[in-house]
Amino acid sequence: MIETLLVANRGEIALRIFRSCRDAGIGTVAVYSDADANAPHVAAADAAVRLPGAAPADTYLRADLIVKAAVDAGADAVHPGYGFLAENAAFARAVRDAGLVWAGPSPEAIEAMGDKVAAKRLMAKAGVPVLPELLPAEVTEADLPVLVKASAGGGGRGMRVVRELADLADAVRSARAEAASAFGDPAVFCESYLEQGRHIEVQVMADTHGTVWAVGERECSIQRRHQKVVEEAPSPLVDAEMRERLLAAARAAATAVDYVGAGTVEFLATGHGEFFFLEMNTRLQVEHPVTECTTGLDLVGLQLRVAEGHRLPPEPPQPCGHAIEVRLYAEDPAADWQPQSGVLHRFDVPGVSAEFTVPRSDGYTIRLDSGVAAGSVVSVHYDPLLAKVIACGPDRAGVARSLAAALARARIHGVTTNRDLLVNVLRHPEFLGGRTDTTFLDRHGRVLAAPLAGANAVRLSVLAAALADAAHNRAGAVVLGGLPSGWRNVAAVPQRKAYLVAGQEHEIRYRLARHGLRAEGFDSVTLVAARPDQVVLETAGVRRTFHIGRYPGLVTVDSPLGPVRLTPVPRLRDPGTEVVAGSLLAPMPGTVVRVAVSPGERVLAGAPLLWLEAMKMEHRIAAPADGVVTELPVTVGQQVDLGAVLAVVSSEEQAE
C-alpha cells in the first residue's frame, strides 16, 4: 500500500495526480523550483521540497535530488507525471533502488521504447504495422518526402521534414544538434513522411498479472511544431473495424515489452484507414482526460492501484460519448507561437463542473485541469502550458460548441494565450467535419490566429474601456466624486482616452453630457450603464455587456464579441522614461546566448547583433537600419523579459 506519494513534476499534472491521491487517502509531496515557490501545486501538497534553482536541469531533471526529497519527506512512492523524468529509465531505477514504489512502467520497458529505432524493429516483429526505417545515407528521390527524427526524441524536438534531397544533409545535421541538446543523444533516423497524416493513439493500461487493456483511441492531429494542441476521443476518422485493428495493434505493442501501467501507443494514420506505429509513450499522456471523460476511468488512480500490485478487471469499460481537450498555452500564435511570460492576473473559465476529474453529470460538461490560478506568475523556464480545458457530452459537434463557448467566455488576463486560436479551431468547418490532419494549423494558421474580436468589436471594446475607466476615475476621486463625470459648465474640449490594441493606437473622445454619451465616431451607440468593471452599450438597438478588468499597464475587455486587451496610453508621458529611438526590444522572454557586436560598432541593416534563446529556439536580433550601436545593456547568459531593451542602434548623426 502506498501511504505517501511524491510527484516529480509541476503544474497541472502534479495537481491532477494529487487529486487521485486525495481520493485514495494517499498523502502528497510536491517538489518545486525557486521559480515555482508560490505555484498552486506547492500549496496543494501535504509537504513540499525545494529544488534550488530554476532551470529544469537544476531542478525537475535532478533525479538525485528528487529521490532524496522523497526519502526526506517520508514518501514511499514516486509518480513522474509527464515530461521531465517521466521516460527516464535511470530515474525509475533510482526510485526503486531507494526502496520506493515507482508509479510507472519498468525501466526495461521504458528503455525498449525509448530507442525509437529499436522500438520500431521490435514492433514490426510483434506484427504492429510500421513505416520502414530509412538510413539517411540511403534516402533516394523516390522516398521523399521523409521525416528526420531523433531516436531518443519526443514532443517534436529534433524533427525535420525533408522534401528536397539537397536539404537532407542540413536537416540531419540540425536535427542531430537539437537532439543532442534536448535529449543528450544525437542519434537520428529517417522514415517516410505522410503528408496528410493523422495522429491516432491508443491508451493502454496493463497490470502485473498479465491483463493488458487497450482502452480506446484518441486523435491528436491538430499540432503546432509537432506539439499537440487539440485532442479528442474517439477519433472522427476511426470506425469500428479500424478501431478493432488499432486496439489489437496497441495491445500487441504493450505485450511485446511486458508493459505495466499506463502508456500510449501512437500511430500515424492515412485517411484510408491505414496506420503505422510511431512510438510508444511509456507514461501518462497530457491528453489522458479525454479518455477518462469517455470511459469514466481514473487513469492516475489505476496507475497507483497497478503500482500497488492490484489486478485490473478483465475488460476495460466501453467508451461512450465524446470528449475534446484543448491545451491553453501562454503563447502568441500570431507571433510564431512565441512563449509569453508575466503575471496571470485572472483565470476564470465559466461553467466548469469538475477539476482534474470526470464530470459526473449528463449533457455537456466542462472539465478543467489547470496548473495556474489568478496571480500565478508564468515564467520563462518551463513549458508554457497553463491549463487543459476538456468538454464532454453525447456528440462531437455539441462538445466542440460547448468547449468553444467556455473558452470564448473565459476571462484570462495578463498573459497572451492561444485561446482565440483554440476557439477558431473548434469552430472551423474542417474541424467540425472531422477532416483535420497534422498540417491543419500550418494550412490555416493565419485564419486561425485571427483574434475573436474583429475590428468593430475592438472599437466598441475600446469605447467600453474608456467609459469604465471614466467610472473608475470618478469612483476613486478624493474630492467632488459625487459630481457628474467630466462635468463642464462651458463645454469646449472632450475628454480623451487612448489605448493600444495590438500595437495600434485607438483614441476615444467623449463627453458624458446631460442626455448621455457623446463619443466622436460612435453616433449610433448609447451608453446604458457604466461601472468601473462593467459597461453596457446599445448599438442600433442591441444591448451588450462588456466586462472590464484593470491591472498595471493593462485593461481587459471581455464581451460576447470577443476578448480585447488594451494598453492604456498615458496622457502625459515623462520624457525621461521614454524608450530611446532605435531601441531593439526583446520580442519574447529568453536568455541572451550570443552577442556579435560591441558598443560603438558600425552595423549595416540586417546585421545580427545578438541571439536570444527562448523555448529551445534561437532568435536573431538584427540591426533595423544602418547605424552605430550606441547602447548594449545585455551580456551573454542574461535572462531578459519581454520588452527589455537589448540594444540601441542610432544613425551616424544621432550617435555623434
Next chain:
Amino acid sequence: MTTLSSTVDTSGAEFTAYRVAMLTKLDELEAEHAKAVAGGGEKYVVRHRARGKLLVRERIELLLDEDAPFLELSPLAGWGSEFQVGASVVTGIGVVEGVECMIIGNDPTVRGGSSNPWTMRKIFRASDIALENRLPVINLVESGGADLPTQKEIFIPGGRLFRDLTQLSAAGIPTITLVFGNSTAGGAYVPGMSDYVVMIEERSKVFLGGPPLVKMATGEESDDESLGGAAMHARTSGLADYLARDEPDAIRIGRRIVSRLNRRKLGEAPGPVVPPRHDAEELLGIVPDGLKVPFDPREVLARVVDGSAFDEFKPLYGSSLVTGWARVHGYPVGVLANARGILFSEESQKATQFIQLANQTGTPLLFLHNTTGYMVGRAYEQGGIIKHGAMMINAVANSKVPHISLLIGASYGAGHYGMCGRAYDPRFLFAWPSAKSAVMGPQQLAGVLSIVARAAAQTRGQAYDEDGDAALRAAVEAQVEAESLPMFLSGRLYDDGVIDPRDTRTVLGLCLSVIHNNPVERARFDGTGFGVFRM
C-alpha cells in the same frame, strides 16, 4: 425630516411655455459661451496651432484629473464691452491630483493674450476665491501684457495681481506658474511672484525688457534667449524651477508639483450623497417667463437638495420667505428663498433669526433670490419695515458662515442686499438665465421717473409732454431691462457666471466642497456675546 413633494404639472401648458422660454435663453447663453470658447477666432487659432501650441482650454483639460469636473468662472466677462467675451483669460476651479485648484489661463489667441480691464477684474475675482477658499493657484501664462490703449484703467489697479499672488503664498496657499510663451515686462512678475515656476524649452520667454527696449535703455545688444529664455532661467537666473521639454511635459510637471503640496481640506467631509427625488430636468419649467407670477421655491429645492429633504423653519410665519435646513451633495446648508417676492417685516425678522441660528450651528447659507424688494406703503413704513429690513441686512452683512447666492428670478432693490447680493461678498454668486437684477423693476423705475417729471412740470406750471413721457418711459424701461439681464451683469463680473438651472445642484455641490477647504467660520456664540435674538 420632511420630503418635498411637487405639485408642478409637467405636462401642463404653463410648464411647457416656461420651459420653451428657458431653453431659448439657454441657447442664447450657449451662443455667448461659444464666443468665449472660440477665442480670437479661426485665423488666430490656426496660427496658434501651427506653432505646435495647445489652446488654453486644451492645456486646462490636460492639467485636470481625467473625468473630474471643472467649473469655469466668469465666462461672460467683458460681455457687452468692446472686448471679446471671456476677456482673453479662462479662470475656473478644477481638480488636479485630487486637489481643488484655481486655474487661471491666458488665451493667447485673443490679442496675444493681452489683459484688458475685464481680464484684470476676472483674475482679481479668481484670486479672491482662491484666497477665501484656500485653493492653490495654477497660472498658465502666455500673454503679451497689458492692452496698452486701456492702460489707464489697468496700470494702477493692476498691481494688485502681483500683491495677490504673494499674499496667497503668505497665507499658505501655494502658487504655481507654467510659462507657455511670453510673460514679459509686468507679466514677468507672475512667475516672479509664484512659489513654483515651470518653463518650456525654446518656448517660455520671461524678461522685464526685450532686446529693443534694452538697446534703447543701455545700448546693449542682446537676444530673447539670453534675456529671458527658459534654459537661461533654469540654469542661470534660477527663475525657473523646472525646465520642461514641451507643453504636455510642463503640464505633467505642474501636476507633479500639486501632488507634492500635501494639501488637506480643513473643513468637514461631506455626508452621504443622496440624489433628489425629483428630476432636475424639470427645473426648466418652474420659473415663469417674465417673472410676473410668483413661484414656489420649494419646487426648486425639491430638485436640488439631497433626497428632496427639507426641514422648514417657521413655516407659518412670514411665509413670503421660506427658511429651512437641507443638504446638498452631503453638505448641510440653511436655505433662505423668496416665495412671493415681497419682504415684509415678518420675513425680515424671520431671516434675521434664521441667519443667527445658522451662525450658532456653523451652517453655510444658500440664498435663492426672487424678490421685488421690501414692502412699501404707509402701513409698512409705520410698522417699521426700514428697521426690520435693516435688521436683516445687518444679519447678512455680519454673518460669518459662508454664503452662496443664486439669482433664479427677480432681485430688486434692497431685497438684493438683504438676500446677500454681490456687495455682501457671498463666497459664490450665480444666476439663472431667468434672473433680473436692478434697483427696481424697469416699469416701476420708468413709472417713477414719469411721476417725478410730471410733478416737476406741474410745479413749474408747464404742460406735460405726454408723447415725450411715453417715449422716455419706453426708453428707460428698455435700458433698465437690458441692464438687469444676467448676461449684462455677468459681463461686468457682478456674478460668477450664468448657469443652466439643471446644473444648479452640481454647481452648488462643487462650491460647497470648495468652501470646505476651510473650516466653516461662524459668528461667535462663545458666551461673550448675546444669544440668538428671538424675532
